[in-house]
Amino acid sequence: MSADLAWLLTRSTSSFLVKRKGNTSIQLSRDAGNLTNIHSFKNSSLNNKSYGAAVGAKLSECLQNISQQSNIYATTGFAVFIASAGAAGVVISHKKVASSNKPAASIVSKKLVHGGRRAIAKGVAKVTKGYRGDLSKAALSRASRILDTQVQGKKQYVKKVRGKKAIIA
Template sequence: MATISSDLLWLLTRNSSSYLVKGRGAAGGQFSSDPLNLNNVHARKYEGFIQDKAVGVTAAEDGSIVVTTKKGGKTQKPASQLQKSTIGKNKSSRETFKAIVGGTAKQGYRVDLRREVVARASAIKSSQRPVRQQPTPKLRGTKAKKAAEASA
């Protein structure tokens, strides 16, 4: 069975893809819910289901990062086409980025999306950090006197 080229596949599915999400309103654009789409933009460059080799970065529930890679030679076997690897939550950001870029570069994945992969992983890492509470400012002068009188 012959495989379809990615150009033809894009032409066939660009207006009717199940991953297509259309924005509403005057500034509504076309977005994608594809897990292998790094920017969530409905464009041929970023759609992972069209490409032979694609990379996706998602967050796990325990605070780690899951890197999903699509194998190029497994187009006829969808069950074994995706490979997931987990990067632990205790790794530093630099080690995480190095692991993602090093793992995808050795296997010949798309170099033009390297910046997007690191940006997505960085956004996930920063969203998983706990939010610091701002300390209450210490009142001085007349404000401190008024607060002391009000509490007494």
Template sequence: MSADLCWLIIRNNHAYLAKKRNVKKPFSTEPMNLKNVNSPRYNGLIHNKMLGIEPAPGGKGIVLSFKARKYQTKPAKNALRTTIKSGPRRALHSIRKFIKGNRYRKDLKMAALRRASAIFRSQRAQPFKKIRRRPRGTKAVKKTE
């Protein structure tokens, strides 16, 4: 089936759709949707080529998932996944190289890089902030003028 026909069938009703009151554009939680927006461009169900980026299970790195051409009619075998555990700069470079080298959905490049950057930012260790407290036995003194 063509992507346009699939979109016409599932656009208002599918299992991953998250509709909220007073929100004009509903969200979508499908696995290969980079922006979590219910639109034909980012929908991971209808296209033959699609990218997905998720955090790695160990908490370090990302998982790049994509659809294989070989198993287009078999959804269970269709999605291939590769874990990228190198540093953030190298991982972003390898995503760029994958998209350019395989001619794989150039329009999703920036969305993929932004999602990967956000995941790496969340995995970064937070700096320890020292809390300053008053020593015991001292009271706060109010200045009077």
């Protein structure tokens, strides 16, 4: 089944779709592989799998392969998932193309904890190398947002009262 057909069948009934009351112009998604959290064909990790197969090939060859093989979407794929690693760091998971018929073995996780923000950014860039350029930037953005939530704020000090106010108190 092609990715376009799968998207048409699942776009309005997806369990990841966030439905809101009122007339909202944007639909959001809770899909773990959706790096931007926008419910669209471009950002969906469930249907949009052909781009990972296009790594390292010329654009014309990719278009020919997609037009010749209708099942390329089901057999090949690459998706990146980024989550928090607890108190510090990020966990980057991605699907292996070779193990697409074994769902449990197809996901590989790498925990990036050591080093600063720049080291973790290099790790994210290394994993998403060869991935779609527009979404590799989104992967780096998500990792940065996760690291921002893990930074503890500065301790607030109470200013001591001095002079006449100290005598009154």
